[in-house]
Amino acid sequence: MGIFRLLSRAFRVSRRPRAVLIERETSVAEDFTPWNSRITTTTQTTQIRIVEVEELRGPAWVIDGDTLDIAGTRIRLAGIDAPEMDHPYGMSAKWALVNLCKGQVVRAVFDGDLSHDRTVATCYLSDGRDLSAEMVKAGMAIDWPKFSRGKYSALELPGIRKKLWRCDARQKGRMPPRTSA
Numbered sequence: 001m002g003i004f005r006l007l008s009r010a011f012r013v014s015r016r017p018r019a020v021l022i023e024r025e026t027s028v029a030e031d032f033t034p035w036n037s038r039i040t041t042t043t044q045t046t047q048i049r050i051v052e053v054e055e056l057r058g059p060a061w062v063i064d065g066d067t068l069d070i071a072g073t074r075i076r077l078a079g080i081d082a083p084e085m086d087h088p089y090g091m092s093a094k095w096a097l098v099n100l101c102k103g104q105v106v107r108a109v110f111d112g113d114l115s116h117d118r119t120v121a122t123c124y125l126s127d128g129r130d131l132s133a134e135m136v137k138a139g140m141a142i143d144w145p146k147f148s149r150g151k152y153s154a155l156e157l158p159g160i161r162k163k164l165w166r167c168d169a170r171q172k173g174r175m176p177p178r179t180s181a
Contacts, residue, residue, distance in 0.1 A: 054109070054110060055107060055108060055109045055110065055121075056070050056071060056073060056075075056107070056108045056110075056121075057070075057105055057106070057107045057108075058070045058071045058105060058106065059101075059104070059105060059106070060101040060104070060106040060123075062094055062097045062098045062101060063094075064082065064084065064085050064090065064093065064094050064097075065082025065083060065090065065093025065094050065096070065097055065135065065140055065141055066080055066081065066082040066093075066097075066135070066141060067118060068097075068101070068106065068108070068123060068131075070106060070108055073108075073119060074118045074119065075108050075118060075119055075120075075121045075123065076118040076119065076120045076121070077120075077121070077122075077123055077131055077132045077135070077141075078111060078120050078121060078122045078123075078132060078147065078148065079122075079132050079143065079144055079147050079148025079151055079152055080132045080135055080136055080141040080142065080143060080144055080148070080152060081141060081142055081143075081144045081164075081167040081170065081171060082097075082135060082140060082141035082164075082167065083140075083164055083166060083167055084166075087166045087167075088166070089140070089163070089164060092140060093135070093140040093141060096135065096138050096140040097131070097135060097140070100125065100131060100134055100135075101125070101131070104125050104126050105126045106123050106124070106125060106126075106131070107123065107124045107125075107126075108121035108122070108123045108124075109121055109122050109123075109124070120147075132148075132152060133152055133155055136152045136155040136156055137155050137157075139157045139160050139163070141164075141167070142156060142160055142161060142164050142167050142168065142171075143155070143156055144171055145171075146171070
């Protein structure tokens with residue numbers, strides 16, 4: 001268990017971490033001595049392979065309007081901001097993302113950044129649609145120019161920044177950052 005804590009600390013400190021899959025293989029060998037049945041030697045060997053991943057594919061478990069979980073990796077959708085679950089429209093944003101991902105294989109392409117211990121990635125549906133763009137088009141998220149360089153701003157609905165005023169205020173530094181309890 002110590003190696004996993006050590007690895008997680010190393011990747012939090014790292015400047016541009018990538019998603020990491022840890023494969024653990026344990027084998028146990030017992031040596032039984034026939035002349036003395038009470039003496040048994042047990043050897044346990046654990047091999048750990050660390051594989052850096054550029055992209056990840058699989059069914060997605062939706063956490064909120066801009067966070068997914070694919071194969072145990074928590075992923076933040078790149079370039080957008082959706083309302084938190086306890087904010088107005090937070091549940092609507094989550095369910096819009098659930099409906100987009102339902103029954104789909106989602107492909108996450110990692111860009112190497114972290115946000116609140118989540119790996120940031122651009123996620124695509126199996127038909128090639130960008131999930132971030134779809135959430136902005138649906139009016140459930142807004143473009144975050146600081147991170148997207150305005151990539152999704154043309155897709156925003158008129159008046160959406162007034163509707164999702166908490167997201168807009170957070171981007172402009174008018175709301176305190178979210179604290180984890």
